[in-house]
Amino acid sequence: MDSIKNRRTIRKYTEQDIPADLLDSLLEESFRASTMGNMQLYSVVVTRDPEMKAxxxxxxxxxxxxxxxxxxxxxxADYNRFSLWCRQRKAEPGYDNFMSFINAASDTLLVTQNFCTLAEASGLGICYLGTTIYDPARIIQILNLPKLVMPVATITVGYPDEHPDQPDRLPLRAIVHEETYKDYTPAMIDDIYAYKEALPENKHFVEINHTETLAQIFTDIRYTKSDNESMSANLIEVIKKQGF
Amino acid sequence: MDSIKNRRTIRKYTEQDIPADLLDSLLEESFRASTMGNMQLYSVVVTRDPEMKAxxxxxxxxxxxxxxxxxxxxxxADYNRFSLWCRQRKAEPGYDNFMSFINAASDTLLVTQNFCTLAEASGLGICYLGTTIYDPARIIQILNLPKLVMPVATITVGYPDEHPDQPDRLPLRAIVHEETYKDYTPAMIDDIYAYKEALPENKHFVEINHTETLAQIFTDIRYTKSDNESMSANLIEVIKKQGF
Structure with missing residues (x-):
């Protein structure tokens, strides 16, 4: 499927708006993704208003x-709607727990990826924002999310106004294991990461960041242990606060 | 995209095997999904051996x-490979925490859905097994998963030997919220679930399960509070045991 094979994240969009009909049909089709027990444990909040974006x-x-x-x-991830239905049908929902959050988040991420695929096949460009779970309490407040609803992914979408190079990916042998997981030897790690490390853009990246290795940009600058630890504590707190 | 629009989960497969080349190319293309910081925080274990399946x-x-x-x-979800690379490059990885698990699990689920889409577009049928996180310790042991590797989704795949009806989905208005989340009134819940509840197969399902409502099949039989609670405790324990 060429639209998947050739995809790249798009961060610059033209002024052209996305017709409501098109967006609706992409969303509706995306909901065809596998869903646990056909419960459809997700909601999507659409932001078009510039004030809300700000x-x-x-x-x-x-x-x-x-x-x-x-x-x-x-x-x-949304267990609110399903739980409301249960209560209205003399059924006592038991979805205020971690397992239910993970189940709903899984449903949600499958739909998210399905939407991205469909959008890109229609000529749109998308960017996946991993920041959604960095400060989820703020998003919950802005979007007015009730208990048992937790934001897990944000997608910006529009018509592409750039055509960036496609980023590298690790070779297949780095990711796929036959029958059992074969842990990586130092030689395998060298082999797997050689291409990425040799890329001019990554060498430049190391230079401008004044680190010794590419890996240090990740551990010391982009995704540090202390950030991860404080965000972990926050994320667990917010998941609990949302009633899971 | 018709293969998404018309998809249904396939649980019965013909004897026909999947050529290794085809599987490799589907997996390779699936890795084009968005990934946090291009870290590709996932691994895929391929099971073909009947003994391993058993x-x-x-x-x-x-x-x-x-x-x-x-x-x-x-x-x-795999932070093992990336952490090994970091250590081998004088970088101290800080990914032994909950945030990193969620980031890696998100990466993994996007790739999982991408794989399913590609497989279905190639004429294969898939079934998503939500059971993967019910007893993950057993899967970890069988597949020999090291620390910082956690199974999050299992897909069975093969050539379809059935053509089941497409299951219902909630109407778009049930899932999509404009600008802010509008919580559901009792009338909205009745409206949204009316079609599902009226389906002959669901009426039959209620009958044979001897419940009063369809919702009770979920709360009292399929996804009970006590199961969810014991699986939550287990899942948290295993995630921690895997080093996150």
Missing amino acids: KLAPAHFNQPMVTSAPVVLTFC | KLAPAHFNQPMVTSAPVVLTFC
Whole structure:
């Protein structure tokens, strides 16, 4: 499927809006993804209003796509709707727990990826914002998410106004294991990461960051232990606060 | 995209095997999904050996697809490979925490869905096994998963030997919220679930399960509070045991 094979994340969009009909049909088709027990444990909040985008932006570290994309979609794990239905049907829901959060988040991420595939096949470009779970309390407040609803992914979407190079990927042998997981020897690690490390853009990246290795950019600058630890504590707290 | 629009889960497969080349190319293309910082925080374990399938089956409640599908894929959140690379490059990884598990699991689920889409577009049928996180310790042991590797999704895949009806989905208005989340009134819940409740197969389902409502099948039989609670405790324990 060429639209998957040739995809690249798009962070710059033209002024062209996304017709409501098109967005609706992409979302509706995306909901065909596998879902646990056909419970459809997700909701999607559509942001088009510039004021709402401006409010959301800080939760996403002010990445410019949030305000410049015609549409921002927040995909939420949602056990609220299903639990309301249960209560209205003399059934006592038992979904206020971690397992149910993971089940709903899984449903949600399958739909998120399905939406991205469909959007890209229609000529749209998307950017996946991993920041959604960095400061979820702020998003919850802005989007008015009730208990048992938790944002897990944000997608900015619009018509592409750039055509960036396709980023590298690790070779297949780095990811796929036959029958059992074969742990990596030092030689395998060298082999697997050689291409990535030799890329001019990554060598440049190391230079401008004044690190000794590419890996240090990840551990010391981009995804540090202390950030991860404070965000872990926060994320667990918010998941619990949302009633899971 | 018709293969998404018309998809249905396939649980019965013909005897036809999946060529290794085809499987490799589907997996390779699936890795084009968005990934946090291009870290590709996932591994895939391919099970073709009937003995391995027989070992995995109990972890999936002996669902027959596990032993009857030509290929079983276990998609794992993986911070092991990346951390090994860091250590080998004088970088101290800080990914032994909950946030890193969620980031890796998100990467993994996007790839899982991408694989399913690609497989279905190639004429294969898939079944997503939500059971992967019910008894993950058993899967970890069978597949020999080291620390910082956690199974999050299992897909059985093969050529379809059935053409089931497409299951219902909730109407778009049930899932999509404009600008902010509008919580559901009792009338909205009645409206949204009316179609599902009126389906003959669901009425039959209520009858044979001797419940009063369809919702009670979920709360009292399929996804009970006590099961969810014990599986939550177990899942948290295993995630921690795997070093996150």
